[in-house]
Each structure stands twice: as C-alpha cells, then as structure tokens.
Amino acid sequence: MHYEQRPNYFLCDMPPEATLSSNMVLEAIDALQRNATSFLHPRTIEQQVSLVEQLAKLWMDDMFPYRCELLKHCGGEIRFSREIFSHGLDEVFRTLSRERVYQLLRIELGNENALDGWQRHLQSEEAPAHSSHHFSFRLVGAHYQQSVPSQLIIFMVKCLLAKTSQWVVCSRETLDVARLFAHSVYQIDSKAAACIEVIDESLMAPHQDALVGGCEYFRTWDYNLRAPLKQDRNFGFVWISRDYIRQNGLGRLIRNLANDITAWDQLYPHAPHVIFVQDRNEHDAEKIAELLLDELSDLNVEFPQAHYNEDSIRQINLYRNAYQMRAKLSPDTLVFENGSAVSPGCSVIFDIDPQFAITLGNRFVFVKPVSTLEELLHVLEPHRSKIGCVGLALTPEESAPAARQLAFWGVPRICSAGVMHRPCVFREGGMAGLDELTYKSFWERTYNA
Secondary structure: OOHHHOOOOOHHHOOOOOOOOHHHHHHHHHHHHHHHHHHHOOOOHHHHHHHHHHHHHHHHOOOOHHHHHHHOOEOOOEOOOHHHHHHHHHHHHHHOOHHHHHHHHHHHHOOOOOOOOOEEOOOOOOOOEEEEEEEEOOEEEEEEEEOOHHHHHHHHHHHHHHOOEEEEEEOHHHHHHHHHHHHHHHHHOHHHHOOEEEEEHHHHHHHHHHHHHHOOEEEEEEOOOOOOOOOOOOEEEEEEOHHHHHHHOOHHHHHHHHHHHHHHHHOOOOOEEEEEEEOOOOOHHHHHHHHHHHHHHHHHHHOOOOOOOHHHHHHHHHHHHHHHHHHHHOOOEEEEEOOOOOOOOOEEEEEOOOOOOOOOOOOEEEEEEEOOHHHHHHHHHHHHHHEEEEEEEOOHHHHHHHHHHHHHHOOOEEEEOOOOOOOOOOOHHHOOOOOOOEEEEEEEEOOOO
16 A cells, blocks of 8 residues: 555554654653553453454454455565465464453463452451552553564554553564554554554664653564574474374374474474474484475475575575585485575475574474483573473373473473464563563452451
8 A cells, every 4th residue: 555545543654755753752652651541541351352352353354455455565575475474364363362362361460350450369357358450551662673473463462451552663574564453453443543653663763762761661572583592482392202103193293393384484483493303213203304394395385485585595505505415424414305596495404413403494494313301401401591482292191291391491382283383372482471561569458448
C-alpha cells in the first residue's frame, strides 16, 4: 500500500521524507501513558482476552486484507517465502486461543484474574489475610532489530493482556509486521490501538534514550545470526533415545525433526541446531541423517527458501565445504546436502564428534551420536546459558526423569521433538513475561478488613 493510501494512525505511517522531533517523541510518550490510564487500566482481563481472541480469528482468515498485504512483502523486505511466512502466522495465532491465553495468565501471573483486583491467599481468624494484585505499567517498549514475526506478535499481544501502552521500534524487516498488526487492533478497538506506537528504527535512533527513559520496561531484541552467541537462551537441540527408536521407528520422528528445521527456515529462537542420538554402534544416527535430508528436500518443495543473496549463499557454502573436506579425510563425518550455487538447499552433517556446534540456520543441522544424557550435558556445559529449548524423543518411562534432569541443568523450555517451532507464549526465546510487563503489590490486612 502506498503511503498516500495508508491511514495515518501511527508514526510508522508517516511518509519517508517525514522527520521526527524530540517534542513529537515526548508528546507521544505522554499521550501513550495517559491513554493507558484512561483506556486500558479500567478494563477487565476478560475484555482483553476477547480482544486477543478476535485478533487471532481475523489473522487466521486467509482473506483478511492486512494478512494479504503482509504476505506481499515476503521474499523482499520480509526474508521468508510466502509459504513459510503464512504457515508461521497460522502457528502463532492458533496458539492464541482463549484457553491458551488464560493458561498463560495463570502460569505467568499465578491467577487469571491477577490484574482485575486483590487476590486473597491466606485467611483465618488467627492470621492476617495476605492479598496480591498485579498492576499495569503505563508504558513499555521494545526494539526488534532482527527476529521472526512470532516473537514480535506475541510481545504485542502480551502488552494488550498486561493492559499497558506499548512502543515498538522496528527494523525494516519487522516494521510491516508490527504496523499491520497495530492496524488490525485499530480495526477492532480504536481505544486499545491508541495505546500502541510503532516506528522505524532509523527515525527513532536519535531519540532512543528519551523513549527508554519514558518506559517502565524496555527490551532490545536482536537475534543476529552473524553473532549467534550474542543473546542467551537462543538455541535448541534434540535428544533421541535408543529405546524410543526401537519402539516407534523412524518415520514419524523424521517428519517431526524436518518440521522443526524447516519452520521459519530454522531462524527462530529455540530452533534445533544439533540432533543428539543415543547410539551404541547401531548406526541409528547415520540413518537419521540420511533420511532427514530426504524429508527436508520434500518439504523444501512445499515450503521454498526465498531470502538468500549471494553473500548468504557463499557463507553457507563455505561452512558446508569445510565439512565436505573433513568428510573426505575421515569416515567419522558424512555430509548429506542438496545445495547449489543459487540456493543453500538443506544440509545434514553426521559427525561423531559430540561437541555442540551452532549452525547458520537455514535448514543446516548436525546429527551426532552420544551414549547417555549425562555425557551429553557434560559436552554442552560451555554452552549452558545459550540453550533455550530441548526437544525430546523418549519413551514415556524416560521422559519425566530426563525432563527433571534437564530442568535442574537450567533448560527453560522442554518439549517434544516436532513442536519446537511452535510459539511458546511462555517467555519464548527469553522474551518478556507478563510478570515483567506488570508489577506486583502485596496487602497484608486483618481478617474481615
């Protein structure tokens, strides 16, 4: 949509030649703070849950105009292909069902009505009644430099649930996602939209300090594959047990692994970079690597790659060529790939060395044999703070002990292999929780007070 055709609701709707002054920023901060107090704070959580539910239904409709407009940017300003992006949007908004949102409130705030009033915890004639209440901030902010859209959308939804105004600063890659989502809020609820601001980071750069100072919470998010270790809790791996393979075979497992690797071209936080297989000389890891490439190749037809320039392809090919040279020198490394000079394709590297390796994403994964989970965690110790998710393919008897061991080790998210790519609304990729977008007070009062 051309700028002259856009409704002028947010700062991101300004034409390219427009400038932003310090006074405009300060006035916008003041307006957002007032609007939160007037429009959002008096609402019940049920009203906000209903708003989120309506938004999810709109965005799940393939004919929704804002969804259609957003998909036009795929393969250009948005790096993902139309097929990858559309599937990712469906996964995000399918997650935001009413039941799931109330579950989120209970987990992150302790009570689904925690924002509606004082919640009593203790009551007796001998002891005072302890009550708690989560209160909404007036303004929170976030700077999204590089990220998949699911994180940005979940953050904006959480701000709606927290009943706080939000100011989102975006790179060109994420700007249209935030802008069109904000416009969809306006379509349903203009007062809620009056508590949202979205702006291009290039316009905001000189005024970033003023914004941070006006926010009660501010977070910068940069999932940068050129510096993959910059953020904590960004990476994932899969652990597959020998008994699981013996009981269930490889068919469904291979499909699940391929789905996790293909989604968002493996560029989302928690994406699996390494698949560890419990292998005691049965060659299960080699079989998985070979079959996985076949499945990834099939999915590459349904969900094509669309965002590669010559520099990206060159880097991926250099990375892959290094392992091809290694494979020629040692039988302990095997390379399964279908890349070309114009597309990175898919790459699966079987490597007997258990050391954790971070790939460049883009459907590039390692498969490594390991004897036990204890050995695996010992190998991963230098990367402990970087692991955000572990996908499990274990028998029912193995799952609970392994989950407990991984949780004690510090893994924040544990799930089944095949669902790692689905947005986890509970602090996905280290993102803000509802308890960070609100503040909590306790009231200790006498019985009958």
